[in-house]
Amino acid sequence: MHEMSLAEGILQIVQDQAQNSPKVHSVTLSVGELAGVELDSLKFCFDVVTRDSCAEGAALEIETVPGSAFCFDCLAQIPLSRRGDACPRCEGYHLTVVGGDQMKVKYLEID
Ligand SMILES: [Zn+2]
Numbered sequence: 001m002h003e004m005s006l007a008e009g010i011l012q013i014v015q016d017q018a019q020n021s022p023k024v025h026s027v028t029l030s031v032g033e034l035a036g037v038e039l040d041s042l043k044f045c046f047d048v049v050t051r052d053s054c055a056e057g058a059a060l061e062i063e064t065v066p067g068s069a070f071c072f073d074c075l076a077q078i079p080l081s082r083r084g085d086a087c088p089r090c091e092g093y094h095l096t097v098v099g100g101d102q103m104k105v106k107y108l109e110i111d
Pocket residue numbers: 071072073074075087088089090091092
């Protein structure tokens with residue numbers, strides 16, 4: 001499952017950042033609308049992989065980053081909430097994603 005490996009990656013980052021801190025209270029992620037991440041599934045996997053780690057029971061906060069793309073027909077940047085959608089201006093598909101396609105760990109609250 002895609003989300004399971006993402007959750008393991010998050011835990012790895014959290015453990016690197018938290019070092020010897022006994023307890024991680026919350027982890028804030030920024031997730032792009034176009035990152036292709038199933039958030040409910042990611043939360044579930046996060047709970048599973050953090051068992052018996054410093055992040056066990058930590059709250060997973062998720063900030064959504066809006067997707068954006070560049071339209072080669074309009075020569076403009078346009079908002080795009082889903083991959084495969086058409087340009088909202090010209091209804092064309094000559095687009096390249098320029099933002100909101102990544103996931104990263106933004107902030108940790110630790111002891
Ligand atoms: Zn367009």
